[in-house]
Amino acid sequence: MTPNREDYLKLILELGGDQEQISNKKIVSGLAVSAASVSEMISKLVKEDLVKHIPYQGVQLTESGLKKASSLIRRHRLWEVFLVEHLNYSWNEVHDDAEVLEHVTSLTLARRLEAYLNHPEYCPHGGMIPKESQTIHEKKRETLTSYPVGTQIRIARVLDERELLDYLVAIDLKIHEEYEIVDVAAYEGPITIRNQEKTLAVSYKAANTIFVDKL
Numbered sequence: 001m002t003p004n005r006e007d008y009l010k011l012i013l014e015l016g017g018d019q020e021q022i023s024n025k026k027i028v029s030g031l032a033v034s035a036a037s038v039s040e041m042i043s044k045l046v047k048e049d050l051v052k053h054i055p056y057q058g059v060q061l062t063e064s065g066l067k068k069a070s071s072l073i074r075r076h077r078l079w080e081v082f083l084v085e086h087l088n089y090s091w092n093e094v095h096d097d098a099e100v101l102e103h104v105t106s107l108t109l110a111r112r113l114e115a116y117l118n119h120p121e122y123c124p125h126g127g128m129i130p131k132e133s134q135t136i137h138e139k140k141r142e143t144l145t146s147y148p149v150g151t152q153i154r155i156a157r158v159l160d161e162r163e164l165l166d167y168l169v170a171i172d173l174k175i176h177e178e179y180e181i182v183d184v185a186a187y188e189g190p191i192t193i194r195n196q197e198k199t200l201a202v203s204y205k206a207a208n209t210i211f212v213d214k215l
């Protein structure tokens with residue numbers, strides 16, 4: 001599947017692009033696309049005034065980019081909650097269907113769905129669900145790659161990205177779990193985390209998209 005402009009806007013927002021510059025490198029790993037396709041899409045988004053681009057630093061959403069991304073993410077995340085809570089989807093299965101549903105969801109449907117779900121605040125991946133016409137301000141957090149050995153952390157939010165989620169299911173890492181960082185391998189090697197039940201080696205690439213709270 002080739003990511004479209006909405007996918008880019010959502011990813012930039014998920015990476016914190018409402019508050020700071022997001023590097024092309026992070027977008028490349030988040031969408032699993034080539035650096036060339038990222039630059040191409042970014043110039044389109046700049047022309048449409050959805051992002052600002054500062055060469056060698058990255059992109060940040062404009063006000064209209066933020067509004068657009070927020071309203072898509074709202075619908076996406078409401079469906080995710082519905083699929084997980086009512087149709088027994090697991091957190092790595094919801095993405096594709098939520099992706100389709102978000103584009104065919106009217107304001108009314110989103111409003112009713114939200115009420116039916118009892119106004120959830122977070123999606124199954126720990127992302128904030130904005131209220132109607134509210135923009136997203138995700139709590140500012142560092143990723144798992146930002147902390148040294150010995151840090152106690154809680155998994156607070158992960159990118160809503162299919163390959164990442166499949167990987168997390170495979171290594172058995174779940175949201176809200178707490179760990180200590182016990183090893184950080186050199187040269188962007190894996191980061192090893194441990195708690196009483198398990199020891200996991202998380203690839204550097206995945207760790208870059210896992211947001212944690214320091215305990």
Ligand SMILES: [Zn+2]
Binds near residue numbers: 123124125127
């Ligand atoms: Zn989600």
